[in-house]
Amino acid sequence: MGPAPIPVREPKVVTHIVDERTRTLQKPSSAIITAIQADPKADLRRERSNASFASRELAALMVGGEANLVLREKIAAAVRADPVFSKKGKYFMERSELYRTTLEKYLALPKLAVSMGEKDPIAVGRIIRELIDEPGGLDLHLGMFIPTIQGQGDKEQQKHWMPMCTRLQIIGTYAQTELGHGTYIRGLETTATYDAEKEEFIVHSPTLTSTKWWPGGMGKTATHAVVMARLVTAGKDLGPHAFIVQIRRNEDHQTMPGVTAGDIGPKMGYNAVDNGFLRFDHVRVPRRAMLMKHSKVDPDGTYHPPPVAKAAYGTMVFVRSDIVMNAALYMKKAVTIAMRYNLVRRQSNPGGEKSNGSHGQKGLELQVIDYQHSQRSLFPVLARAFAFHCTSDYMRRMYFRYEKTSRVDGDYSALPELHATSSGLKAYCSWATKDAIELCRLCCGGQGFMALAGFGSTFGNYAPNATYEGDNNVLCLQTARYLLKVARAVAAAGRGKGG
């Protein structure tokens, strides 16, 4: 006799009643299961108390001292207390909602940063941004638009644009990559043709492939953009230069006449950011829309090349040092999730079920961290998280030293080494971090695959670091070229000495 066939109609509401006899029968079975149960919270507490070093001292060391650590805790508490920064439901949101709520966080950031009453609200803002932990529609405004104006605008241009930028009266993005060209910047096809009679540039997208593609914030958020376009004056193509162009009206946020812009669609990650496209139909901008700290165009169209050929590389180096810093941040996040899970998760006991599980009663399964495979996977990532932290600190200091000597003394001699170092580190750290996030996920078994574990979004949000701001493979070649050049110079000097 097989099981009863499925009834065709079932009663609409059924109360589930469990009788005493059934409960009595179940009890011994449940006892078999509950006889040996670990307490994950106790596991975590014990592991923490077993540390062979003062963890608070280490934390203080990493953020530059106890005072900074206290400040961070104060900021974290304030962020936690403000519902606008809540991450609740984040993994369940569709894209438009994720975009909106993330933007709200960035818009609430300045007020909170100022309200903390610290001397340096910018530094406080940076910590809040770290805690928001999601790239948003304002990222390019903060990370590329403002630094480009500061790095490539002359004093007058900075004075004009910066107050509007910091008050968020305008929101900018950085439009360099096109549908047809990314890594090969000289191939960009957008043109800016100078009209000496009107003292204006005509910004134009002459081909489909000249469409600007990817700028973060371009989809919806931005009102302005730094547009990299080939400067053409007196019939001569002078290569890519930076121009500030208004994209949307402040009044109603509609695109400006002659401008077509929108969102490029969903991505593997970064979905809180409205990466966009941008096209120009003979759009006129004033001569002074060109950022003129390094190169200049006179009213009559005369072009003045930059006094130092690669002076504009500074911004690029700054952004790459940012990527190295982010590598450390993302690595720390991923390895923290994975380590904690590997401490509280117990699975099997190859020593026999009756043998002593790690730190516990007889018969307990082993904590996953006690398996060699888990240690071999996670400990190097943990070590690397610390190493990347120190490396990014070093890289950042190296940049600020250069920034000062180049600005104050006009000394650009540190640029080649800085450029080679930041290129190589950007490539190495972004690859290593991307792979480490995926390894940490795999170390969490099935649970690592759930959105709530955080690995999917962490990977998706970090992954583009291997591609943008210079494809990693190309950057490796640039660093290698520099190293060979230095090696050759050393060899030549050696020969000189010997001769």
Place this chain on the structure above:
Amino acid sequence: MGPAPIPVREPKVVTHIVDERTRTLQKPSSAIITAIQADPKADLRRERSNASFASRELAALMVGGEANLVLREKIAAAVRADPVFSKKGKYFMERSELYRTTLEKYLALPKLAVSMGEKDPIAVGRIIRELIDEPGGLDLHLGMFIPTIQGQGDKEQQKHWMPMCTRLQIIGTYAQTELGHGTYIRGLETTATYDAEKEEFIVHSPTLTSTKWWPGGMGKTATHAVVMARLVTAGKDLGPHAFIVQIRRNEDHQTMPGVTAGDIGPKMGYNAVDNGFLRFDHVRVPRRAMLMKHSKVDPDGTYHPPPVAKAAYGTMVFVRSDIVMNAALYMKKAVTIAMRYNLVRRQSNPGGEKSNGSHGQKGLELQVIDYQHSQRSLFPVLARAFAFHCTSDYMRRMYFRYEKTSRVDGDYSALPELHATSSGLKAYCSWATKDAIELCRLCCGGQGFMALAGFGSTFGNYAPNATYEGDNNVLCLQTARYLLKVARAVAAAGRGKGG
């Protein structure tokens, strides 16, 4: 003088008029850009016509002959013609819509498969499933529920359940993994306690960690489940056995009394599948709900262990050979996207801008495929796609040979090698494929990151293969153990001969 300040009010509607003078000024600039433009379609045509082999012959070889290739083309045309199978808008859908439209495709599958008028509609259905190219809510019904009934149900049970399964009168899933245990199956905590008086089992979830977690289709789709639970009869814990339990009512799809079930939430991929959770509160099922091909429980509670200890491993081996086959499929898909893009994408020309670009006019940029880095990345993936194709064919034949000898002759001697081979191949192929998809994405630069490129969903949908059906690291150890055992046996035999 800086640029004009931003006007406070702008007119609501502005017609963008480009005067003749502006057009005339722009023309020479546009000419600079359009002078050298490649035609991606021509590039692709030329590359295809340059093949040194008959590509149709290769395609036929891979699907088992020209007749099969023609059939595939016929099926593909039918799928393309039926709007229910359309992939339009897929990457823009939120999860519930993706779930619904994917389920609609699976529900339309049987009708289309039968309508093709072929001798083997099951084989046709398999090809349609390949073309749907998205795991769906019916996957576990087709890939685990039915095979488990066929592999572990006795003749009577198969006769009872199979017709309902194939007519989709019931939809099943396979509930093995729990919140607390995945790889370590003996640690499962759900119990099935036999009540000899009523000839029923009491299925119960005694702990939080005993909650079934992950079954595909459990969130919404399934009415039934094969539940792996520890069989307890006469007070003895006999380890995990398979039981068919009704989860939802056929009438209104509400959960059955004593059953709690739902969706576990969003994941890194696989979001068209409603992976779910499942708990039992003293749920009674008839004695014959236990699948009894291998082990049995008599009405009086007497337990009969399986005649061959590991006979039930067959289903597991079958599913792993499926994963190897999928590895080949996913690898082919990823490398096809990447190869095509690397053929039509042109970027830079390190030989100097005036040198001859690959296959084209002077000054053209190089096709990316002509860079060593692209070839070194993609050619091994392409080769591996073919190798995995052949490997999965071999693995599948090996399984069917075993399936026949074990079923017809009761000969299980091929099982150890089959188990070791399928474990090792599952681990190797799923890791290699996961990494290859990511490598292919990186070879497509920024565009690879867009959802529309297909890598994100391909990676997300394939990634769990490294974890489910046995974590890869554990499977590697199992294969290694088998190899050492064989090596030891060979060594012992050698010593025997020598002595």
